[in-house]
Amino acid sequence: MHAPPSLPKSLTGIEGFDDLTLGGLPTGRPSIVCGSAGCGKTLFATTFLVHGARDYDEPGVFVSFEERPADIIANVASLGFDMDRLIAEEKLAMEHIAINPAELAEIGDYDLEGLFLRLELAIDAVGARRVVLDTIESLFSAFTNQAVLRAELRRLFDWLKDRGLTTVITAERGDGTLTRQGLEEYVSDCVILLDHRVHNQISTRRMRIVKYRGTAHGTNEYPFLIDRDGFSVLPVGSLGLNHQVFEERIASGVVDLDAMIQGGGFHRASSILVSGVAGAGKSSLAASFLHAAAARGERAIYFSFEEAERQIVRNMRSIGLDLEPFLAQGLIRFISARPTFYSLEMHLAIMLREVQKFRPQLVVLDPISAFMESGDPLEVQSMLLRMVDFLKSSGITGVFTHLMHTQGGDYATDVGLSSLMDGWVLMLNREVGGEFNRELYLLKARGTAHSNQVREFVMNDQGIQLLPPYLGEGGAVTGSTRRAEEARTRRAAAERAAQLERARIQIDIRRRKAAAQIEALQAELAGYEAEMASAASAETEYQRRAADDAAVMQMSRRGDGKTT
């Protein structure tokens, strides 16, 4: 590794690949892209060339040793690569080297100068900076003198390098070797291996950078996709734990649920697990999150692994969640795919790509348990872990639903995901007294104080409501039992009120009787007082009279002088 620190690189324009290699393929050097038949070598090479000519002002030459140029042009036309136009604009040249071994005899010494001359002509014609040799190993079946061929190939690669041409050489995968003819011996700068594997009848394309001299690169296998957007590598392994942390709370769309969490909802960028048995309302709650996000003007993606888009939209309308306007505004995207459509890696890769493209603030995966059938638990867990990490590091809230098969005391998820999750809403559907009632319990909400109550969960055309807990004599009750209990309580209350009323009336009667008695006594008292007053006045009159009488008597006895 004695290369200069900043090895010049040429962008391939292949989504993900340029990130993975920190800039593309080594400039001015040959790189090998090897793999078995049908794994996308030619498409890789074509993409590299077309992007160079079209986007990076680096004209290119496509040397085909197998397919006819017309076929190659037709094959990539569906990906939006207009090679004909690039050829007309002299940004691209096609050179078809076809050798029919049947009409060829080798007698004596020869070289491949004709190939060099043709290449040189094509390169000079467009001023090429990029060259693709697809698939040069075909020469090995055309010529019998392997010694000459190997010497010439070595010369060719050196020649391309001397001219500073960034070259992609495609090669067929050999048995136990990277390339059938050991071409990697001649090209030591960059070797990329493409692979196409079928496991459990699900195919996955993977790419690995076997060698990239002088640069840091990921050594993992990365899934890649070939679809209508062309060739894209999905670097899913390169995710760290540098999550963004938010203080902001987001509404779930269920006011009562938010109220159960101190602060008014889950934190933004939380991973929320909604687990429950069949029919517990997991998807409805998830859709509620979706609806609430869109109502805030945020974008959201709903990855559905069981239901189709129209079905979800129709079903959610029945609980008062109209997703249609948000779909029309482009705030919501539904992506439905059966778990068995792709391998786990591919699912993850596709989800990551869709998320990167759509840039949502909320992502729903419904349900993650669907993957359990398509992979072994460790792989599923690793895939979901990467999804969770990715969403968190992007500041995206994740809602994951999980179908539980039992609702006993053991609430651990099959995929062992609980520890990854910041929030865990448990939804039960319990049979009591001949009916099933939905219950919701907030098992976990990291970083927030939250209610410990089991709440009854009711869905109707008004949306989703959580009824306050009703504690009967035998603990919390729901459904009809709850209503019976409530009625019983109401009857008891009425009874008590009636009793109180009766008592009040009786007491009032007694009170009034007492008041009447008091009145009578007061009248008697007044009588006595009047009697008393008249007695007193009679006495006063008597006293006055007596005094008068005494005075009269004294006056009459004045003759005998003074008396003492």
Added chain:
Amino acid sequence: MNDTPQPRKLTLYVAGQTPKSIAAIANLKAIVAGPLAGQYEIEVIDLRQNPKLAKEHSIVAIPTLVRELPVPIRKVIGDLSDVEKVLVALKVQGE
């Protein structure tokens, strides 16, 4: 058995005056003058002077000897050092 009035044409493609090219020209001249006297006439094309012809005639290896007629087309690559083999390679049915 085929009494063609005109000699058929053999085209030899070379690239510059390399030892292989010079050897091929010399060997071919000897064959045409000797075993195949009167049957063929030779045209030597230097692709260095006219590289476009390499694509036109699908030449990859140098030197290449091409006999276009009669069909099928025959190509012999190499310096033609083995006369017997050259004769076998140029032989067609009925010759």
